[in-house]
Amino acid sequence: MTLFPPKIMLLGSGELGKEIGIAAQRLGCNVIACDRYTNAPAMQIADKAEVLDMTDPNNLKDVIRKHKPTVVVPEIEALAVDALIELEKEGVKIIPTARATAITMNRDKIRDLASKELGIKTAQFAYASNPNQLYIEAESLGFPVIIKPVMSSSGKGQTLVHRQEDLPKAWEYAMKGARGSSEKVIIEEFLKFELEITLLTIKQKNGNTLFCKPIGHEQSEGDYQCSWQPATLTDKQLEDAKSMAKIITDNLGGEGLFGVEFFICQGEVIFSELSPRPHDTGLVTIISQNFNEFELHLRAILGLPIPEIINTKPAASRVILAKSNCSKVCYKGVEKALSESNSKLLLFGKPNAKKGRRMGVALAVDELIKDACEKADKLANFIEVMEDK
Numbered sequence: 082m083t084l085f086p087p088k089i090m091l092l093g094s095g096e097l098g099k100e101i102g103i104a105a106q107r108l109g110c111n112v113i114a115c116d117r118y119t120n121a122p123a124m125q126i127a128d129k130a131e132v133l134d135m136t137d138p139n140n141l142k143d144v145i146r147k148h149k150p151t152v153v154v155p156e157i158e159a160l161a162v163d164a165l166i167e168l169e170k171e172g173v174k175i176i177p178t179a180r181a182t183a184i185t186m187n188r189d190k191i192r193d194l195a196s197k198e199l200g201i202k203t204a205q206f207a208y209a210s211n212p213n214q215l216y217i218e219a220e221s222l223g224f225p226v227i228i229k230p231v232m233s234s235s236g237k238g239q240t241l242v243h244r245q246e247d248l249p250k251a252w253e254y255a256m257k258g259a260r261g262s263s264e265k266v267i268i269e270e271f272l273k274f275e276l277e278i279t280l281l282t283i284k285q286k287n288g289n290t291l292f293c294k295p296i297g298h299e300q301s302e303g304d305y306q307c308s309w310q311p312a313t314l315t316d317k318q319l320e321d322a323k324s325m326a327k328i329i330t331d332n333l334g335g336e337g338l339f340g341v342e343f344f345i346c347q348g349e350v351i352f353s354e355l356s357p358r359p360h361d362t363g364l365v366t367i368i369s370q371n372f373n374e375f376e377l378h379l380r381a382i383l384g385l386p387i388p389e390i391i392n393t394k395p396a397a398s399r400v401i402l403a404k405s406n407c408s409k410v411c412y413k414g415v416e417k418a419l420s421e422s423n424s425k426l427l428l429f430g431k432p433n434a435k436k437g438r439r440m441g442v443a444l445a446v447d448e449l450i451k452d453a454c455e456k457a458d459k460l461a462n463f464i465e466v467m468e469d470k
């Protein structure tokens with residue numbers, strides 16, 4: 082049993098960490114927010130903040146040992162995972178497990194686990210550690226192919242390649258976009274999918290694995306642009322997705338909410354990747370569910386009960402992006418956006434912006450998915466991210 086208030090340490094203090102922090106604060110928890118820069122979104126609502134390089138094992142160990150949190154909750158991928166593995170052996174609780182954070186940080190590790198070990202259907206894939214190998218593997222898979230650094234997120238270093246001649250450029254781009262020093266790429270068959278979804282999967286310590294209604298989403302420029310819930314799947318597709326999500330999350334172990342990504346391609350469900358933490362496309366659950374994905378994550382990691390997850394109406398989210406670099410941001414159009422019925426606006430409170438950075442999200446519910454999507458789009462369009470002169 083968790084004695085309240087527990088101490089929650091967030092590794093990563095972006096908009097998703099902020100929402101976990103808000104859920105935790107509502108239950109009177111003690112929140113320590115860590116990130117590489119000051120005044121990050123989750124720090125604004127936390128009891129304490131720590132600024133550090135979380136890819137440095139000694140820095141990470143020091144900060145965790147200093148605060149002795151009840152649970153360490155990773156919000157980002159780029160962490161010194163070996164330090165987390167070491168701390169876990171000393172009895173520190175890492176969510177969901179240190180091994181899960183290590184496996185999902187590398188595209189090759191999670192892909193090998195899903196496809197080779199667990200026999201889960203994925204796109205065809207191969208790896209390459211130099212341009213020559215890339216050439217051979219891409220030829221053998223057949224064009225078009227997607228090339229991604231094994232360590233990267235938010236579409237960084239990814240290219241869709243249609244012709245052999247474009248491979249050297251894709252290799253260079255992958256090396257530039259890779260996190261860390263790994264010179265390895267994954268080459269994937271390009272799937273012409275009908276739909277991509279996130280299945281939020283909640284693994285509990287003392288209870289069944291729960292699922293939220295599937296979330297459909299669209300990606301471009303390496304990031305999610307809009308999401309909606311529920312996504313329309315056949316009963317068979319939903320059962321297949323749930324069964325794959327259960328197999329993988331059971332293997333990864335621990336407890337918490339996972340964002341399991343699938344493609345629906347020619348009617349078939351194909352596993353893509355997963356986050357062992359709340360997923361950005363799941364921001365829609367702030368308006369669509371009685372417990373949003375952050376509250377569900379918190380309950381699962383603290384071993385608290387999760388009664389029925391209830392969805393009210395079809396819902397949608399649309400991201401609000403910065404159109405230019407801003408050293409200090411301000412927003413126009415807030416009054417207009419807030420005048421929409423059955424909607425919410427989240428501004429993340431990021432202190433500055435780069436072109437394309439996600440600064441907020443518009444959320445809406447309506448009778449039909451189509452109308453919820455249109456409303457969220459309209460609301461997002463009202464907001465202008467500007468330099469605060």
Ligand SMILES: Nc1ncnc2c1ncn2[C@@H]1O[C@H](COP(=O)(O)OP(=O)(O)O)[C@@H](O)[C@H]1O
Binds near residue numbers: 204235270354
């Ligand atoms: N094999 C593929 N076929 C078609 N589209 C893909 C494939 N792999 C990735 N994508 C597209 O690129 C997006 C980002 O890829 P993903 O592997 O999820 O990387 P990230 O870690 O950056 O989210 C996906 O959501 C999907 O839209």
Ligand SMILES: [Mg+2]
Binds near residue numbers: 342
């Ligand atoms: Mg993804």
